[in-house]
Amino acid sequence: MGQSVTWRVVGASAIGTSHADSGTPCQDSCWAQVDQLLNGSPLLTMFVADGAGSAINGGQGAELAIATAAELMTQKAMQGEFDLDNQLAIDLVLAIRVRILAEAEAQHLKARDYACTFLGVVSSPAGTLVLQIGDGAVVLDTGSGLELAITPMSGEYVNMTHFVTDENAVEILARKTYPDKVLKVAAFSDGIQRLALDLASNTPHEPFFAPFFTVLATATAEQEDQLHHLLMKFLNSAPVNERTDDDKTLAFAHWMF
Incomplete structure (x- = not known):
């Protein structure tokens, strides 16, 4: 039996130097994973969350958001067919909000104490959904070259953004659908934005992405086991830390013919 046609994925989060210096985790x-639908088709799910620095449990909120989204998509994959549409984006956000609100109530805290951004990609051979609340970004190629799916959200003031815990989260939720599967995709938190995007034009900085996609496309089965280690090494490297002191998340997927 040959290797099935699917995506090769890798993702990692690394602490920023400012958090390391202050002892903040x-x-x-x-999250980046490929599941199999009942019809045998692969399903790619990628999610990134970034806890607000002003929230006492922002990191825990990010973890809850990722776990909730991953669990919901695993359930949907097991149940059978579903649409990659606006309703799925809303379902994901509502599920995250329910989970975070329940945790906040149990700890006698407020939802904003768990504030985090959230963005994601869900793709199958039937199409692709991108959703986002807050900053960070998704860059993808469905056959026409790399593009920025959704412009990172900024708030009313500098260094402010929106969070999945905001009361109007469903209203500010941005989403975009594509009729094709993604061939290449990267999702990242705002700690990577200035390296990965031309912020003046809100376009992908292609030289940043090209080496990652080349490695994903050409790695042998033995080398695939090293991809996470290599990504962590990059995120913790001096050239990256010289450009950003924030926490950093990068997740990639490459369609393997």
């Missing part, structure tokens, strides 16, 4: 969290 990493407040980013991510």
Whole structure:
């Protein structure tokens, strides 16, 4: 039997130097996985969450958001067919909010104490859904070259953004659908934005992404086991830390023919 046609994925989160210096744990969290639908088709799910620095449990909020989204998509994959549409995006956000609100209530805290951004990609051969609340970004290629799926959200003031815990989260939720599967996709938190995007034009900085996609496409089965280690090494490298002191998350997927 040959290797099945699917995506090769890798994702990692690394603490920023400012958090390391202050003894604050990493407040980013991510997920990148391929499941199989009942019809045998692969389903790619990628999620990134970044806990708000102003929230006392922002990192825990990010972890809850990722776990909730991953569990919901695993359930949907097991149940059978579903649409990659606006309703799925809303379902994901509502499920995350229910989970975080329940945790906040149990701890006698407020939802904003768990504030975090959230973005994700769900893709199958039937199409692709991108959803986002807050900053960070998704860059993808469905056959027409790399593009920024959704412009990172900024708030009313500098260094402010929106969070999945905001009361109007469903209203500010941005989503975009594509009729095709993703061939290449990267999702990342705002700690990577200035390296990965041309912020003046809100376009992907292609030289940043090209080496990652090349490695994903050409790695042998033995080398695939090293991908996470290599990504962590990159995120913790001096050239990256010289450009950003924030927590950093990067997740990649490459369609393997």
